[in-house]
Amino acid sequence: MSATHAPGTPKAPSHADPLDGPTTDTKPRRVALPESPLSKLPVMNVKARLGAAKFVTDAHEFQHITVDPDICETCPHTMCINACPAKCFEFVSGRMQFTYEDCVECGTCDIVCTPGSVKWNNPRASFGVNYRYG
Protein backbone atom coordinates (compact mmCIF):
# COMPACT_ATOMS: atom_id res chain seq x y z
CA MET A 1 0.00 0.00 0.00
CA SER A 2 1.40 3.37 -0.94
CA ALA A 3 2.04 5.99 1.74
CA THR A 4 0.07 8.61 -0.12
CA HIS A 5 -3.09 8.50 -2.13
CA ALA A 6 -5.24 11.15 -3.70
CA PRO A 7 -8.01 12.25 -1.34
CA GLY A 8 -11.39 11.05 -2.47
CA THR A 9 -10.14 7.90 -4.22
CA PRO A 10 -11.29 4.81 -2.33
CA LYS A 11 -8.56 2.69 -0.80
CA ALA A 12 -8.50 -1.06 -1.39
CA PRO A 13 -8.83 -2.83 1.96
CA SER A 14 -5.49 -4.60 2.30
CA HIS A 15 -5.29 -4.80 6.10
CA ALA A 16 -7.33 -6.66 8.60
CA ASP A 17 -7.37 -3.64 10.92
CA PRO A 18 -8.30 -0.30 9.43
CA LEU A 19 -5.86 1.41 11.81
CA ASP A 20 -2.90 -0.27 10.10
CA GLY A 21 -0.93 1.83 7.62
CA PRO A 22 -0.59 5.57 7.33
CA THR A 23 -3.32 7.96 8.43
CA THR A 24 -4.69 10.22 5.77
CA ASP A 25 -6.48 13.08 7.45
CA THR A 26 -5.93 15.49 4.61
CA LYS A 27 -9.45 15.64 3.24
CA PRO A 28 -11.56 17.95 5.38
CA ARG A 29 -14.53 16.29 6.96
CA ARG A 30 -18.07 17.34 6.14
CA VAL A 31 -20.24 16.69 9.15
CA ALA A 32 -23.93 16.07 8.68
CA LEU A 33 -26.20 18.85 9.87
CA PRO A 34 -28.32 18.25 12.93
CA GLU A 35 -31.97 17.89 11.94
CA SER A 36 -33.44 21.39 11.83
CA PRO A 37 -36.84 22.54 10.60
CA LEU A 38 -34.92 25.03 8.45
CA SER A 39 -33.06 22.39 6.50
CA LYS A 40 -36.32 21.14 4.95
CA LEU A 41 -37.15 24.46 3.26
CA PRO A 42 -37.00 24.61 -0.54
CA VAL A 43 -33.97 26.84 -1.02
CA MET A 44 -33.43 28.52 -4.39
CA ASN A 45 -30.20 27.88 -6.29
CA VAL A 46 -27.56 30.54 -5.62
CA LYS A 47 -26.33 30.52 -9.20
CA ALA A 48 -29.80 31.54 -10.35
CA ARG A 49 -29.74 34.42 -7.86
CA LEU A 50 -26.31 35.61 -8.98
CA GLY A 51 -27.63 35.91 -12.52
CA ALA A 52 -29.53 38.97 -11.35
CA ALA A 53 -26.36 41.04 -10.79
CA LYS A 54 -24.22 42.27 -13.66
CA PHE A 55 -20.72 40.77 -13.92
CA VAL A 56 -17.83 41.65 -16.23
CA THR A 57 -15.52 38.64 -16.17
CA ASP A 58 -11.78 39.10 -16.52
CA ALA A 59 -9.53 36.59 -18.30
CA HIS A 60 -8.41 33.59 -16.27
CA GLU A 61 -4.80 34.76 -15.89
CA PHE A 62 -6.03 37.94 -14.21
CA GLN A 63 -8.38 36.28 -11.72
CA HIS A 64 -8.39 38.44 -8.60
CA ILE A 65 -8.45 35.64 -6.04
CA THR A 66 -6.19 32.62 -6.19
CA VAL A 67 -6.63 29.47 -4.16
CA ASP A 68 -3.96 26.82 -3.54
CA PRO A 69 -5.78 23.45 -3.41
CA ASP A 70 -2.74 21.77 -1.82
CA ILE A 71 -3.06 24.09 1.19
CA CYS A 72 -6.83 23.46 1.26
CA GLU A 73 -6.13 19.78 1.79
CA THR A 74 -4.52 20.62 5.13
CA CYS A 75 -7.42 22.86 6.22
CA PRO A 76 -9.21 21.61 9.32
CA HIS A 77 -12.46 23.54 8.70
CA THR A 78 -12.91 24.60 5.04
CA MET A 79 -15.14 27.39 6.31
CA CYS A 80 -14.88 29.15 2.95
CA ILE A 81 -17.43 26.65 1.61
CA ASN A 82 -19.92 27.61 4.33
CA ALA A 83 -19.15 31.33 4.40
CA CYS A 84 -18.91 32.35 0.73
CA PRO A 85 -22.32 33.86 -0.17
CA ALA A 86 -21.82 33.01 -3.87
CA LYS A 87 -20.81 29.37 -3.35
CA CYS A 88 -17.53 29.91 -5.19
CA PHE A 89 -15.76 27.18 -3.20
CA GLU A 90 -16.51 23.52 -3.68
CA PHE A 91 -14.83 20.15 -3.50
CA VAL A 92 -14.69 18.39 -6.84
CA SER A 93 -13.24 14.86 -6.64
CA GLY A 94 -11.61 15.75 -3.34
CA ARG A 95 -9.86 18.88 -4.67
CA MET A 96 -10.86 22.41 -3.78
CA GLN A 97 -12.24 24.16 -6.82
CA PHE A 98 -12.71 27.93 -6.84
CA THR A 99 -14.95 29.83 -9.28
CA TYR A 100 -13.77 33.45 -9.40
CA GLU A 101 -16.38 34.41 -12.02
CA ASP A 102 -19.26 34.41 -9.48
CA CYS A 103 -17.43 36.42 -6.80
CA VAL A 104 -19.27 39.46 -5.37
CA GLU A 105 -16.00 40.80 -3.89
CA CYS A 106 -17.10 40.77 -0.25
CA GLY A 107 -13.75 39.52 1.11
CA THR A 108 -15.22 36.85 3.39
CA CYS A 109 -13.07 33.98 2.06
CA ASP A 110 -9.91 35.94 2.82
CA ILE A 111 -11.05 36.49 6.42
CA VAL A 112 -12.02 32.88 7.15
CA CYS A 113 -9.07 31.24 5.34
CA THR A 114 -6.75 30.57 8.29
CA PRO A 115 -4.28 28.23 6.48
CA GLY A 116 -3.43 30.95 3.94
CA SER A 117 -4.67 29.36 0.74
CA VAL A 118 -6.72 32.35 -0.41
CA LYS A 119 -4.82 35.29 -1.92
CA TRP A 120 -7.21 38.20 -2.32
CA ASN A 121 -6.98 41.30 -4.52
CA ASN A 122 -9.52 43.66 -6.00
CA PRO A 123 -10.36 42.74 -9.61
CA ARG A 124 -8.68 44.88 -12.22
CA ALA A 125 -10.50 48.12 -12.99
CA SER A 126 -13.73 47.65 -14.97
CA PHE A 127 -14.01 43.95 -14.05
CA GLY A 128 -16.08 42.08 -11.49
CA VAL A 129 -19.49 42.76 -10.02
CA ASN A 130 -21.47 45.87 -11.00
CA TYR A 131 -24.40 46.53 -8.69
CA ARG A 132 -27.41 48.32 -10.14
CA TYR A 133 -29.22 48.55 -6.79
CA GLY A 134 -26.57 47.89 -4.14
Added chain:
Amino acid sequence: MTQSPFQCIVVGGGFAGCSAAIRLAQKGVKVLLVERGDEGGAKNLSGGILWGNDLARVLPDWKATAPIERPVSNKKVGFLGEKGSSFVIDYADPALKTDTVGYAVLRARTDKWLLEQVKKAGATVIAGVNVEGLHKSNGRVVGVIQGGEVTTADVVIVADGANSRLTLQGDLRHGERKLDMDHYALGVKEVLKLPKATLEERFGCGTDGGMAAEFVLGRSDGVLAGGFLYTNNDTLSLGVVINLPSMKNQGELTTHDVVEQFRLHPYIQSLVKGAELVEYGAHLVPEGGYQAFSELYADGVLVAGDAAGFCFSNGIVIQGMNYAVRSGICAAYAVVHAIAKKDFSAVTLQQYERLLEKDGILGDFREFKSVSKVLWNPRMFQKYPDFLAAIFRNLLKAEGPKRKMKHHVFSAMKDAGLSKKDLAMDGLAAGMNL
Protein backbone atom coordinates in the same frame (compact mmCIF):
# COMPACT_ATOMS: atom_id res chain seq x y z
CA MET B 1 6.46 58.63 -10.26
CA THR B 2 4.00 61.35 -11.26
CA GLN B 3 4.28 64.58 -9.30
CA SER B 4 0.56 65.31 -9.12
CA PRO B 5 -0.95 68.73 -8.62
CA PHE B 6 -3.15 67.32 -5.85
CA GLN B 7 -2.63 68.08 -2.17
CA CYS B 8 -4.86 65.19 -1.13
CA ILE B 9 -5.89 61.89 -2.74
CA VAL B 10 -9.04 60.21 -1.45
CA VAL B 11 -9.37 56.49 -2.23
CA GLY B 12 -12.97 55.27 -2.36
CA GLY B 13 -16.21 56.83 -3.55
CA GLY B 14 -18.55 55.78 -0.77
CA PHE B 15 -20.09 57.98 1.90
CA ALA B 16 -16.78 58.53 3.74
CA GLY B 17 -14.61 59.31 0.72
CA CYS B 18 -17.21 61.53 -0.97
CA SER B 19 -17.94 63.51 2.21
CA ALA B 20 -14.21 64.05 2.76
CA ALA B 21 -13.63 65.13 -0.85
CA ILE B 22 -16.59 67.51 -0.87
CA ARG B 23 -15.52 69.24 2.36
CA LEU B 24 -11.91 69.48 1.13
CA ALA B 25 -13.01 71.02 -2.17
CA GLN B 26 -15.26 73.41 -0.26
CA LYS B 27 -12.18 74.46 1.75
CA GLY B 28 -10.22 75.12 -1.44
CA VAL B 29 -7.97 72.05 -1.20
CA LYS B 30 -6.86 70.49 -4.50
CA VAL B 31 -8.30 67.00 -4.11
CA LEU B 32 -8.47 63.89 -6.29
CA LEU B 33 -10.98 61.11 -5.55
CA VAL B 34 -10.28 57.67 -7.05
CA GLU B 35 -13.09 55.11 -7.24
CA ARG B 36 -12.63 51.54 -8.52
CA GLY B 37 -16.17 51.11 -9.87
CA ASP B 38 -16.71 52.18 -13.46
CA GLU B 39 -19.55 54.30 -12.16
CA GLY B 40 -20.06 55.62 -8.64
CA GLY B 41 -21.78 52.98 -6.52
CA ALA B 42 -21.09 50.02 -8.81
CA LYS B 43 -19.15 48.20 -6.07
CA ASN B 44 -21.14 49.50 -3.11
CA LEU B 45 -23.79 47.73 -1.10
CA SER B 46 -25.40 48.25 2.30
CA GLY B 47 -28.43 46.96 4.14
CA GLY B 48 -30.12 50.10 3.32
CA ILE B 49 -31.02 52.66 5.98
CA LEU B 50 -29.19 55.98 6.10
CA TRP B 51 -29.91 57.30 9.61
CA GLY B 52 -29.66 60.92 10.62
CA ASN B 53 -29.02 64.08 8.67
CA ASP B 54 -25.22 64.18 8.70
CA LEU B 55 -24.97 64.52 4.93
CA ALA B 56 -26.49 68.00 5.32
CA ARG B 57 -23.18 69.15 6.81
CA VAL B 58 -21.56 68.91 3.37
CA LEU B 59 -24.67 68.99 1.17
CA PRO B 60 -27.36 71.11 2.85
CA ASP B 61 -29.97 70.33 0.16
CA TRP B 62 -29.25 66.62 -0.15
CA LYS B 63 -32.81 65.51 0.61
CA ALA B 64 -34.15 67.48 -2.35
CA THR B 65 -31.83 65.97 -4.95
CA ALA B 66 -30.50 62.64 -3.63
CA PRO B 67 -32.07 59.45 -5.02
CA ILE B 68 -33.47 58.32 -1.66
CA GLU B 69 -36.09 55.57 -1.56
CA ARG B 70 -38.45 56.08 1.40
CA PRO B 71 -38.30 57.70 4.84
CA VAL B 72 -38.66 55.24 7.72
CA SER B 73 -42.08 55.81 9.30
CA ASN B 74 -42.49 52.30 10.70
CA LYS B 75 -39.88 50.38 12.67
CA LYS B 76 -40.29 46.74 13.57
CA VAL B 77 -38.03 44.72 15.88
CA GLY B 78 -38.77 41.06 16.49
CA PHE B 79 -37.90 37.43 17.05
CA LEU B 80 -38.63 34.86 14.34
CA GLY B 81 -38.77 31.31 15.71
CA GLU B 82 -37.38 28.46 13.68
CA LYS B 83 -40.70 26.61 13.84
CA GLY B 84 -42.51 29.57 12.29
CA SER B 85 -43.44 31.69 15.34
CA SER B 86 -43.01 35.44 15.33
CA PHE B 87 -42.89 37.99 18.15
CA VAL B 88 -42.64 41.53 16.79
CA ILE B 89 -42.73 45.02 18.25
CA ASP B 90 -44.23 47.32 15.65
CA TYR B 91 -43.80 51.08 16.02
CA ALA B 92 -45.47 53.21 13.38
CA ASP B 93 -45.70 56.98 13.55
CA PRO B 94 -46.94 59.37 10.82
CA ALA B 95 -44.86 62.09 12.53
CA LEU B 96 -41.75 60.34 11.18
CA LYS B 97 -42.87 61.12 7.62
CA THR B 98 -42.14 64.80 8.10
CA ASP B 99 -39.78 64.76 11.10
CA THR B 100 -37.57 62.17 9.41
CA VAL B 101 -35.08 59.93 11.23
CA GLY B 102 -33.74 57.79 8.39
CA TYR B 103 -34.17 56.89 4.75
CA ALA B 104 -34.01 53.61 2.87
CA VAL B 105 -31.33 53.94 0.19
CA LEU B 106 -29.84 51.80 -2.57
CA ARG B 107 -26.13 52.47 -2.81
CA ALA B 108 -25.63 51.97 -6.54
CA ARG B 109 -28.02 54.91 -6.96
CA THR B 110 -27.06 57.18 -4.06
CA ASP B 111 -23.33 56.80 -4.54
CA LYS B 112 -23.53 57.56 -8.26
CA TRP B 113 -25.32 60.77 -7.32
CA LEU B 114 -22.86 61.45 -4.49
CA LEU B 115 -19.89 61.17 -6.85
CA GLU B 116 -21.56 63.78 -9.09
CA GLN B 117 -21.78 66.09 -6.07
CA VAL B 118 -18.04 65.62 -5.48
CA LYS B 119 -17.38 66.83 -9.04
CA LYS B 120 -19.79 69.75 -8.59
CA ALA B 121 -17.96 70.78 -5.43
CA GLY B 122 -14.80 71.17 -7.49
CA ALA B 123 -12.87 67.99 -6.75
CA THR B 124 -11.35 65.86 -9.50
CA VAL B 125 -12.92 62.41 -9.78
CA ILE B 126 -11.48 59.39 -11.57
CA ALA B 127 -13.76 56.35 -11.65
CA GLY B 128 -12.86 52.89 -12.98
CA VAL B 129 -9.39 52.95 -11.44
CA ASN B 130 -8.22 50.42 -8.89
CA VAL B 131 -5.62 51.67 -6.41
CA GLU B 132 -3.34 48.72 -5.69
CA GLY B 133 -1.49 50.18 -2.77
CA LEU B 134 -0.13 53.09 -0.80
CA HIS B 135 3.29 54.29 -1.87
CA LYS B 136 5.70 54.94 0.98
CA SER B 137 8.99 56.77 1.07
CA ASN B 138 11.04 56.55 4.28
CA GLY B 139 8.04 54.94 5.99
CA ARG B 140 5.81 57.86 5.07
CA VAL B 141 2.82 57.59 2.72
CA VAL B 142 3.50 59.94 -0.21
CA GLY B 143 1.01 58.71 -2.80
CA VAL B 144 -0.95 55.83 -4.27
CA ILE B 145 0.04 53.06 -6.71
CA GLN B 146 -2.18 52.44 -9.70
CA GLY B 147 -1.26 50.26 -12.66
CA GLY B 148 2.25 50.08 -11.22
CA GLU B 149 2.55 53.87 -11.38
CA VAL B 150 2.77 56.19 -8.39
CA THR B 151 0.68 59.34 -8.12
CA THR B 152 1.89 61.60 -5.34
CA ALA B 153 0.06 63.84 -2.90
CA ASP B 154 0.82 65.45 0.46
CA VAL B 155 -1.70 63.22 2.19
CA VAL B 156 -3.94 60.25 1.35
CA ILE B 157 -7.36 59.52 2.86
CA VAL B 158 -8.09 55.77 2.77
CA ALA B 159 -11.85 55.17 2.49
CA ASP B 160 -11.91 51.89 0.57
CA GLY B 161 -14.62 50.22 2.61
CA ALA B 162 -15.10 47.28 4.95
CA ASN B 163 -12.94 44.91 2.89
CA SER B 164 -10.12 47.44 3.04
CA ARG B 165 -7.19 46.20 0.99
CA LEU B 166 -5.24 49.42 1.47
CA THR B 167 -5.09 49.31 5.27
CA LEU B 168 -3.76 45.74 4.94
CA GLN B 169 -1.29 46.58 2.17
CA GLY B 170 -0.24 49.81 3.88
CA ASP B 171 0.35 48.14 7.27
CA LEU B 172 -2.32 50.18 9.03
CA ARG B 173 -3.90 47.32 11.01
CA HIS B 174 -1.60 47.04 14.03
CA GLY B 175 0.64 44.53 12.24
CA GLU B 176 -2.22 42.27 11.13
CA ARG B 177 -2.03 40.93 7.57
CA LYS B 178 -5.62 39.78 7.47
CA LEU B 179 -8.90 41.19 8.75
CA ASP B 180 -9.96 39.51 12.01
CA MET B 181 -12.96 37.17 11.68
CA ASP B 182 -14.15 38.06 15.18
CA HIS B 183 -14.61 41.70 14.18
CA TYR B 184 -16.63 41.24 10.99
CA ALA B 185 -20.09 39.98 10.19
CA LEU B 186 -21.27 39.12 6.70
CA GLY B 187 -24.30 40.84 5.22
CA VAL B 188 -26.07 38.93 2.45
CA LYS B 189 -28.79 40.79 0.61
CA GLU B 190 -31.50 40.31 -1.96
CA VAL B 191 -33.29 43.15 -3.74
CA LEU B 192 -36.85 42.14 -4.62
CA LYS B 193 -39.08 44.05 -6.98
CA LEU B 194 -42.69 44.64 -5.99
CA PRO B 195 -45.15 46.96 -7.77
CA LYS B 196 -45.27 50.28 -5.91
CA ALA B 197 -49.03 50.13 -5.30
CA THR B 198 -48.81 46.56 -3.96
CA LEU B 199 -45.91 47.52 -1.70
CA GLU B 200 -47.73 50.53 -0.25
CA GLU B 201 -50.90 48.56 0.37
CA ARG B 202 -49.09 45.58 1.89
CA PHE B 203 -46.90 47.62 4.24
CA GLY B 204 -49.52 50.30 4.95
CA CYS B 205 -46.89 52.98 4.63
CA GLY B 206 -48.61 55.25 2.12
CA THR B 207 -46.77 56.99 -0.71
CA ASP B 208 -44.63 59.00 1.71
CA GLY B 209 -43.51 56.46 4.32
CA GLY B 210 -41.68 53.18 4.64
CA MET B 211 -40.82 50.28 6.89
CA ALA B 212 -37.52 49.19 8.43
CA ALA B 213 -37.62 45.83 10.23
CA GLU B 214 -34.94 43.83 12.01
CA PHE B 215 -35.24 40.36 13.50
CA VAL B 216 -33.36 37.95 15.71
CA LEU B 217 -33.44 34.67 13.79
CA GLY B 218 -34.13 31.60 15.93
CA ARG B 219 -31.78 28.79 14.92
CA SER B 220 -30.88 25.64 16.83
CA ASP B 221 -27.90 24.84 14.60
CA GLY B 222 -25.65 27.44 16.23
CA VAL B 223 -25.66 29.97 13.39
CA LEU B 224 -26.01 33.47 14.84
CA ALA B 225 -27.83 35.73 12.42
CA GLY B 226 -30.13 38.73 12.29
CA GLY B 227 -32.51 39.48 9.45
CA PHE B 228 -33.62 42.77 7.93
CA LEU B 229 -36.37 43.88 5.58
CA TYR B 230 -36.65 47.45 4.29
CA THR B 231 -39.08 49.04 1.87
CA ASN B 232 -37.66 50.99 -1.06
CA ASN B 233 -39.68 52.88 -3.66
CA ASP B 234 -40.69 49.82 -5.69
CA THR B 235 -38.33 47.20 -4.31
CA LEU B 236 -37.61 45.52 -0.98
CA SER B 237 -34.17 45.10 0.59
CA LEU B 238 -34.10 41.73 2.35
CA GLY B 239 -31.07 40.23 3.99
CA VAL B 240 -29.22 38.74 6.91
CA VAL B 241 -26.21 39.74 8.96
CA ILE B 242 -24.32 36.61 9.97
CA ASN B 243 -21.73 36.19 12.72
CA LEU B 244 -18.88 34.61 10.74
CA PRO B 245 -17.33 32.38 13.43
CA SER B 246 -20.75 30.75 13.90
CA MET B 247 -20.57 29.38 10.32
CA LYS B 248 -17.78 27.04 11.40
CA ASN B 249 -18.59 23.30 11.42
CA GLN B 250 -21.96 23.82 9.77
CA GLY B 251 -21.81 20.85 7.41
CA GLU B 252 -23.27 21.70 4.02
CA LEU B 253 -24.98 24.89 5.20
CA THR B 254 -23.92 28.12 3.45
CA THR B 255 -24.56 31.79 4.13
CA HIS B 256 -26.74 31.80 1.02
CA ASP B 257 -28.98 29.19 2.67
CA VAL B 258 -29.30 31.44 5.75
CA VAL B 259 -30.74 34.35 3.76
CA GLU B 260 -33.03 31.98 1.87
CA GLN B 261 -34.32 30.43 5.10
CA PHE B 262 -35.04 33.93 6.42
CA ARG B 263 -37.00 34.76 3.26
CA LEU B 264 -39.00 31.54 3.64
CA HIS B 265 -40.04 32.20 7.26
CA PRO B 266 -43.86 32.50 7.23
CA TYR B 267 -43.77 36.05 8.63
CA ILE B 268 -41.38 37.24 5.91
CA GLN B 269 -42.83 35.09 3.15
CA SER B 270 -46.20 36.80 3.47
CA LEU B 271 -44.54 40.21 3.15
CA VAL B 272 -42.42 39.39 0.09
CA LYS B 273 -44.96 37.21 -1.71
CA GLY B 274 -44.92 37.74 -5.48
CA ALA B 275 -41.81 39.93 -5.33
CA GLU B 276 -39.24 39.17 -8.01
CA LEU B 277 -35.50 38.96 -7.33
CA VAL B 278 -33.59 41.64 -9.21
CA GLU B 279 -30.22 41.52 -7.43
CA TYR B 280 -28.21 39.38 -5.03
CA GLY B 281 -25.08 40.59 -3.29
CA ALA B 282 -23.02 40.59 -0.11
CA HIS B 283 -20.81 42.89 1.94
CA LEU B 284 -18.77 42.69 5.12
CA VAL B 285 -20.02 44.56 8.19
CA PRO B 286 -17.16 45.87 10.38
CA GLU B 287 -19.05 45.55 13.64
CA GLY B 288 -16.10 44.94 15.96
CA GLY B 289 -16.53 48.45 17.34
CA TYR B 290 -14.10 50.28 19.58
CA GLN B 291 -11.61 47.41 19.94
CA ALA B 292 -11.46 46.76 16.20
CA PHE B 293 -10.50 50.11 14.64
CA SER B 294 -7.63 50.20 12.16
CA GLU B 295 -4.82 52.66 12.82
CA LEU B 296 -6.66 55.93 12.24
CA TYR B 297 -3.66 57.95 11.07
CA ALA B 298 0.03 57.57 10.27
CA ASP B 299 2.62 59.68 8.43
CA GLY B 300 0.87 61.01 5.34
CA VAL B 301 -2.35 59.00 5.68
CA LEU B 302 -5.77 58.96 7.36
CA VAL B 303 -8.38 56.16 7.44
CA ALA B 304 -12.15 56.88 7.38
CA GLY B 305 -15.50 55.07 7.23
CA ASP B 306 -15.88 51.28 7.14
CA ALA B 307 -12.16 50.90 6.37
CA ALA B 308 -11.40 52.30 9.83
CA GLY B 309 -14.19 50.23 11.43
CA PHE B 310 -16.67 53.06 12.04
CA CYS B 311 -19.82 50.97 11.93
CA PHE B 312 -21.99 51.26 14.98
CA SER B 313 -24.40 48.71 16.39
CA ASN B 314 -26.45 48.92 19.58
CA GLY B 315 -28.94 46.14 18.93
CA ILE B 316 -31.70 48.43 17.68
CA VAL B 317 -29.88 49.96 14.74
CA ILE B 318 -26.76 49.28 12.71
CA GLN B 319 -25.33 52.57 11.52
CA GLY B 320 -22.45 52.76 9.10
CA MET B 321 -23.21 55.37 6.47
CA ASN B 322 -23.71 58.29 8.86
CA TYR B 323 -20.47 57.45 10.69
CA ALA B 324 -18.80 57.29 7.29
CA VAL B 325 -20.02 60.82 6.53
CA ARG B 326 -18.94 62.11 9.94
CA SER B 327 -15.49 60.50 9.89
CA GLY B 328 -14.96 61.68 6.29
CA ILE B 329 -15.65 65.25 7.38
CA CYS B 330 -13.28 64.87 10.36
CA ALA B 331 -10.56 63.58 8.01
CA ALA B 332 -11.08 66.58 5.71
CA TYR B 333 -10.62 69.01 8.61
CA ALA B 334 -7.49 67.16 9.74
CA VAL B 335 -6.06 67.58 6.22
CA VAL B 336 -6.94 71.29 6.22
CA HIS B 337 -5.15 71.57 9.58
CA ALA B 338 -2.06 69.78 8.22
CA ILE B 339 -1.97 71.98 5.10
CA ALA B 340 -2.03 75.09 7.30
CA LYS B 341 0.88 73.71 9.31
CA LYS B 342 2.65 72.50 6.13
CA ASP B 343 3.31 69.23 7.96
CA PHE B 344 1.79 65.85 7.14
CA SER B 345 3.46 63.74 9.78
CA ALA B 346 1.50 61.55 12.18
CA VAL B 347 2.12 64.10 14.92
CA THR B 348 0.12 66.74 13.02
CA LEU B 349 -2.44 64.29 11.64
CA GLN B 350 -3.26 63.24 15.19
CA GLN B 351 -5.62 66.17 14.87
CA TYR B 352 -7.93 63.61 13.18
CA GLU B 353 -8.34 61.72 16.44
CA ARG B 354 -9.07 64.96 18.32
CA LEU B 355 -11.70 65.80 15.69
CA LEU B 356 -13.26 62.33 15.94
CA GLU B 357 -13.47 62.90 19.69
CA LYS B 358 -14.94 66.38 19.29
CA ASP B 359 -17.51 65.09 16.81
CA GLY B 360 -18.61 62.48 19.34
CA ILE B 361 -17.79 59.48 17.14
CA LEU B 362 -15.25 57.92 19.51
CA GLY B 363 -17.57 58.60 22.46
CA ASP B 364 -20.44 56.72 20.78
CA PHE B 365 -18.24 53.70 20.19
CA ARG B 366 -16.79 53.78 23.71
CA GLU B 367 -20.30 53.88 25.21
CA PHE B 368 -21.29 50.67 23.39
CA LYS B 369 -17.93 48.90 23.37
CA SER B 370 -19.22 45.66 24.92
CA VAL B 371 -22.42 45.49 22.92
CA SER B 372 -21.38 42.73 20.52
CA LYS B 373 -21.07 40.27 23.42
CA VAL B 374 -24.73 40.86 24.24
CA LEU B 375 -25.93 40.86 20.63
CA TRP B 376 -24.11 37.69 19.63
CA ASN B 377 -25.06 35.82 22.81
CA PRO B 378 -25.97 32.34 21.42
CA ARG B 379 -29.02 32.11 23.73
CA MET B 380 -30.48 35.11 21.91
CA PHE B 381 -30.77 32.96 18.77
CA GLN B 382 -31.10 29.46 20.19
CA LYS B 383 -33.49 30.05 23.10
CA TYR B 384 -35.25 33.41 23.23
CA PRO B 385 -37.37 33.20 20.05
CA ASP B 386 -38.94 29.95 21.29
CA PHE B 387 -39.11 31.24 24.88
CA LEU B 388 -41.19 34.26 23.85
CA ALA B 389 -43.44 32.15 21.64
CA ALA B 390 -43.99 29.65 24.47
CA ILE B 391 -45.05 32.35 26.96
CA PHE B 392 -47.75 33.64 24.67
CA ARG B 393 -48.82 30.23 23.45
CA ASN B 394 -49.43 29.15 27.04
CA LEU B 395 -51.14 32.41 27.89
CA LEU B 396 -53.62 31.94 25.06
CA LYS B 397 -54.60 28.41 26.02
CA ALA B 398 -57.97 28.09 27.79
CA GLU B 399 -56.40 27.65 31.24
CA GLY B 400 -53.84 30.35 30.52
CA PRO B 401 -55.57 33.46 31.83
CA LYS B 402 -56.38 31.74 35.13
CA ARG B 403 -52.75 31.34 36.06
CA LYS B 404 -50.26 34.02 37.01
CA MET B 405 -47.82 35.35 34.43
CA LYS B 406 -44.84 34.00 36.36
CA HIS B 407 -46.20 30.47 35.86
CA HIS B 408 -46.17 30.97 32.10
CA VAL B 409 -42.66 32.39 32.18
CA PHE B 410 -41.34 29.44 34.21
CA SER B 411 -43.10 26.97 31.95
CA ALA B 412 -41.71 28.68 28.83
CA MET B 413 -38.22 28.67 30.36
CA LYS B 414 -38.52 24.93 30.74
CA ASP B 415 -39.73 24.54 27.13
CA ALA B 416 -36.88 26.63 25.75
CA GLY B 417 -34.21 25.18 28.04
CA LEU B 418 -33.44 28.47 29.79
CA SER B 419 -32.29 28.48 33.42
CA LYS B 420 -33.03 31.24 35.95
CA LYS B 421 -29.33 31.98 35.97
CA ASP B 422 -29.28 32.41 32.16
CA LEU B 423 -32.20 34.80 32.33
CA ALA B 424 -30.68 36.82 35.17
CA MET B 425 -27.26 37.01 33.52
CA ASP B 426 -28.66 38.01 30.12
CA GLY B 427 -30.97 40.58 31.66
CA LEU B 428 -28.09 42.08 33.60
CA ALA B 429 -25.79 42.11 30.54
CA ALA B 430 -28.48 43.77 28.44
CA GLY B 431 -29.13 46.37 31.12
CA MET B 432 -25.44 47.17 31.48
CA ASN B 433 -24.47 47.27 27.82
CA LEU B 434 -27.47 48.29 25.72
